[in-house]
Amino acid sequence: MTDHEPTVLELGLPDPVRADGLPARVRIHEVGPRDGLQNESTALPVDVKAEFIARLAAAGLRTVEATSFVHPKWVPQLADAEELFPRVSGLPAEYPGLRLPVLVPNERGLDRALTLGAKDIAVFASATETFAQRNLNRSVAQSLEMFAPVVERATAAGVAVRGYLSMCFGDPWEGPVAPDQVVAVGRELLAFGCTELSLGDTIGTGTPGQVEALLAAFSAAGVGPERLAVHFHDTYGQALANTLTALRCGVSVVDSSAGGLGGCPYAKSATGNLATEDLVWMLNGLGIETGVDLAALASTSAWLAGHMGRPSPSRAVRALTGA
Amino acid sequence: MTDHEPTVLELGLPDPVRADGLPARVRIHEVGPRDGLQNESTALPVDVKAEFIARLAAAGLRTVEATSFVHPKWVPQLADAEELFPRVSGLPAEYPGLRLPVLVPNERGLDRALTLGAKDIAVFASATETFAQRNLNRSVAQSLEMFAPVVERATAAGVAVRGYLSMCFGDPWEGPVAPDQVVAVGRELLAFGCTELSLGDTIGTGTPGQVEALLAAFSAAGVGPERLAVHFHDTYGQALANTLTALRCGVSVVDSSAGGLGGCPYAKSATGNLATEDLVWMLNGLGIETGVDLAALASTSAWLAGHMGRPSPSRAVRALTGA
Numbered sequence: 135m136t137d138h139e140p141t142v143l144e145l146g147l148p149d150p151v152r153a154d155g156l157p158a159r160v161r162i163h164e165v166g167p168r169d170g171l172q173n174e175s176t177a178l179p180v181d182v183k184a185e186f187i188a189r190l191a192a193a194g195l196r197t198v199e200a201t202s203f204v205h206p207k208w209v210p211q212l213a214d215a216e217e218l219f220p221r222v223s224g225l226p227a228e229y230p231g232l233r234l235p236v237l238v239p240n241e242r243g244l245d246r247a248l249t250l251g252a253k254d255i256a257v258f259a260s261a262t263e264t265f266a267q268r269n270l271n272r273s274v275a276q277s278l279e280m281f282a283p284v285v286e287r288a289t290a291a292g293v294a295v296r297g298y299l300s301m302c303f304g305d306p307w308e309g310p311v312a313p314d315q316v317v318a319v320g321r322e323l324l325a326f327g328c329t330e331l332s333l334g335d336t337i338g339t340g341t342p343g344q345v346e347a348l349l350a351a352f353s354a355a356g357v358g359p360e361r362l363a364v365h366f367h368d369t370y371g372q373a374l375a376n377t378l379t380a381l382r383c384g385v386s387v388v389d390s391s392a393g394g395l396g397g398c399p400y401a402k403s404a405t406g407n408l409a410t411e412d413l414v415w416m417l418n419g420l421g422i423e424t425g426v427d428l429a430a431l432a433s434t435s436a437w438l439a440g441h442m443g444r445p446s447p448s449r450a451v452r453a454l455t456g457a
Numbered sequence: 458m459t460d461h462e463p464t465v466l467e468l469g470l471p472d473p474v475r476a477d478g479l480p481a482r483v484r485i486h487e488v489g490p491r492d493g494l495q496n497e498s499t500a501l502p503v504d505v506k507a508e509f510i511a512r513l514a515a516a517g518l519r520t521v522e523a524t525s526f527v528h529p530k531w532v533p534q535l536a537d538a539e540e541l542f543p544r545v546s547g548l549p550a551e552y553p554g555l556r557l558p559v560l561v562p563n564e565r566g567l568d569r570a571l572t573l574g575a576k577d578i579a580v581f582a583s584a585t586e587t588f589a590q591r592n593l594n595r596s597v598a599q600s601l602e603m604f605a606p607v608v609e610r611a612t613a614a615g616v617a618v619r620g621y622l623s624m625c626f627g628d629p630w631e632g633p634v635a636p637d638q639v640v641a642v643g644r645e646l647l648a649f650g651c652t653e654l655s656l657g658d659t660i661g662t663g664t665p666g667q668v669e670a671l672l673a674a675f676s677a678a679g680v681g682p683e684r685l686a687v688h689f690h691d692t693y694g695q696a697l698a699n700t701l702t703a704l705r706c707g708v709s710v711v712d713s714s715a716g717g718l719g720g721c722p723y724a725k726s727a728t729g730n731l732a733t734e735d736l737v738w739m740l741n742g743l744g745i746e747t748g749v750d751l752a753a754l755a756s757t758s759a760w761l762a763g764h765m766g767r768p769s770p771s772r773a774v775r776a777l778t779g780a
Contacts, residue, residue, distance in 0.1 A: 154666075338776070341742025342701060343477075371735030371772035372742075374698045378665060412694030419664025419695075449694035453661070 157386035159423035161197060162410060163296075163332070163363055164190055168199040168237055169407055170395025172209050176442050180214045184221040186438055190392060191229045193430040195410075199256065200234045203243035219250045226253075235296060239270075244284050248291060255288050256296040256332075257281045259323060261316040264307040265300060265336070278322050285326040297328035298365070302348060303340030310344075313351035321355060331362055332389055335376065338369025342379040349383040359384030366408045368394065368447075373408035374416060381422075388413060393435030393446035409448030411435060429454065480709035482746035484520060485733060486619075486655070486686055487513055491522040491560055492730055493718025495532050499765050503537045507544040509761055513715060514552045516753035518733075522579065523557045526566035542573045549576075558619060562593075567607050571614060578611050579619040579655075580604045582646060584639045587630040588623060588659070601645050608649040620651035621688070625671060626663030633667075636674035644678060654685055655712055658699065661692025665702040672706040682707030689731045691717065691770075696731035697739060704745075711736060716758030716769035732771030734758060752777065 150158045167187050171178065178186075183201075190198050200222055206213030219236065226232040235254035238244045247255055259277055260266040266274045285295045301308075302316045320331050333348065349359060364380040366373035366389075377388055394409030414428045432448075436455040439446040446452060473481040490510050494501065501509075506524075513521050523545055529536035542559065549555040558577035561567045570578055582600055583589040589597045608618045624631075625639045643654050656671065672682060687703040689696035689712075700711055717732030737751045751773075759778040762769040769775060 339742075341739050343743045368772055369776045370738045371697055371732065372739055374694055375701045375739060378698045378701065409694065415693045416664050416695055416698060419662075420666045449691055453692045 151384070156381050156420060156422060157384070159386065159425075160381070160417055161387045162195060162413065162424055162426065163365075163387055163389045164195045164198045164392060164410060165365075165389050165407060166190070166198075166392035166395045166410070168202050168212070169389075170391040170393075172202060172211050173396040173406075174211065174442065177211045178441055180217050180221070182438075182441050183214070183218050186392075186434070187222045187234070188225060189434040189437070190431070191225050191232050193434055194424070194426040195392075195431070196229070196231050196425060197233045197235065200236055202237035202239075203246045204237065204239045216246065216250065219247075219252065223251055235294075237298075238284060238288075240280055241284055241287070244288060248288075248293070252293065254294045254296070255284075256298055257284055257323070257328070258298040258300065259319060260300050261311055261319050262301045262305040262308050265305055268307075269300070274319060278319070278326075281323070282326050285323075285328060289327045294329050295327060296330045296332060296363075297323035297326075298332045298334055299323065300334040300336040302333045303335045303344050304337055306337055313348045316348060317351045317355045317357070320352065321357060324357065324361065329361075330387065331357070332365045332387075333362060334365040334389075335367055335373075338367035338372060340366070340376055341372055342375055345376045345379040346383060349380065349385065359386070363387035363389055365389035367396070368406055368408055374412055377408060377413060378416070392431060393438060393451050394448040395435075395438070395442075406447050409435075409446070409450060411448045411450035411454065415450045474707065479704050479743060479745060480707070482709065482748075483704070483740055484710045485518060485736065485747055485749065486688075486710055486712045487518045487521045487715060487733060488688075488712050488730060489513070489521075489715035489718045489733070491525055491535070492712075493714040493716075495525060495534050496719040496729075497534065497765065500534045501764055503540050503544070505761075505764050506537070506541050509715075509757070510545045510557070511548060512757040512760070513754070514548050514555050516757055517747070517749040518715075518754070519552070519554050519748060520556045520558065523559055525560035525562075526569045527560065527562045539569065539573065542570075542575065546574055558617075560621075561607060561611075563603055564607055564610070567611060571611075571616070575616065577617045577619070578607075579621055580607055580646070580651070581621040581623065582642060583623050584634055584642050585624045585628040585631050588628055591630075592623070597642060601642070601649075604646070605649050608646075608651060612650045617652050618650060619653045619655060619686075620646035620649075621655045621657060622646065623657040623659040625656045626658045626667050627660055629660055636671045639671060640674045640678045640680070643675065644680060647680065647684065652684075653710065654680070655688045655710075656685060657688040657712075658690055658696075661690035661695065663689070663699055664695055665698055668699045668702040669706060672703065672708065682709070686710035686712055688712035690719070691729055691731055697735055700731060700736060701739070715754060716761060716774050717771040718758075718761070718765075729770050732758075732769070732773060734771045734773035734777065738773045 201215040202212045236252045238255045270277045366376045390410040390413045391407030392410045394406040396406040432451045432454040435451045524538040525535045561578045593600045689699045713733040713736045714730030715733045717729040719729040755774045755777040758769045758774045
């Protein structure tokens, strides 16, 4: 999958919609190296992380969120961002169209990312006040104030900014989250200049009706599915059904994590992301183009599972590799 | 959930369809004690099986496939059918509307089931020749010949017969299975007098487009979704997305297995059934009535997982119980 003409995805043209209402192709935003590893208890050596990212690119993934420039005190698993990023930042020369976004929490993080030559960044906001306070130590409004100059400076530097919005469906303290509340925060992130908004079901409680309702609320507010991505966690086994629902609503960018990284299947709470392999299996079956070589990807996840010291929580990885 | 007026489900009235195209209620055909346990390497004591079935009924499930009257040589896990069935056959007196179907492979099995007072049976056919030969040791046509007198005699005795059809989407030897081939065998089972046809994705490879295509093929052949059930295995993580697709096509009977029994999550191939808890989580979120008490069900699966000596493969069970 590495030696090919630029695809429509790489050229950035809009995604066509098929007669059955599904997108003809889906851009997978692979979050395994960042969202996946940051939620795993095992900290991997930087060499393994760099090889993981290179193998994901070789398997055909064209958006691989590489790491996070958050303070190491908060996410020790990604404390090696300064060492890791230079090891992978040359990959786009080898794989045309490859993007390697990094998460930045604030202007200090942006400085670090820009210094290392990051071309894409992401910021991480909360749709609920409780999670904003607990995760960002400030109110939703204060966190948006913190992000505004980050987005502005990044955009001025020619760096695209993705906005993550967490707790879009349920919140462990507040319960179900009203779509209008999510839309209000999401619109602010887009107004700052975020080019894409990723709607996160951080605790995995959402179901397909909520997905439809939230996407309808965004649409009613003038934000169409072409500006949205979905980001599901498989805590209650709902991630793929929710993703299918979002595709039917016109979304064509889906976040997932190779091998379902992000939650140990043996631990109390298996809060892993949607596994990229389970997603690709469905998309392949539906004839939706992703550019991903599923066998190479599953083999990568099985290899990484060896480094994690446990089987992959992805059902497709286990079925395909016997891992 | 055990002390209530008869519901529409119990009265056997047709299921209404909601404005969003989804059924207002779903009848869950719980297959854990039969399809689940027959595919587990651990053989449970008969006392544990009887308690499992009683707890499933207490959790609100109203169709619980109890066991199989197949020859013990082929399915040693269910060799205790003669001992188990009398221990649970009184449950419907306690839980009005409860059905306890049993699988019978042939007339000998039917004799055993009738002797013990079974009110519902199921027969098990294959959509593909290869699996018919390997699983039933005869051709598809020969297996249908074997089932015809079973269905006829059962029906004459006032016993309802469900027809299982396996390998409806993919076959490990034949690859993808043509919808017309499935429809042809399925129509014969219905013509014999089966009251319901359960379409099985025995190896779990199916994806939502195949589900739509198969249900459309049945509809074109005059078999509407009200006579069909779906039976998905989660081998590649597709079961819930496929189920959602079937619901949108008008199906309202769904097979699932408490705790995702039927495939060890640690074994080479995790071929478990769709977990009933993952299904109920989605249906609850969609406001679709099932009559199931999810907490009681998840607690039952966690209890059984203790007897199996391993955690439940159901994501919802792990999230809800910490098992």
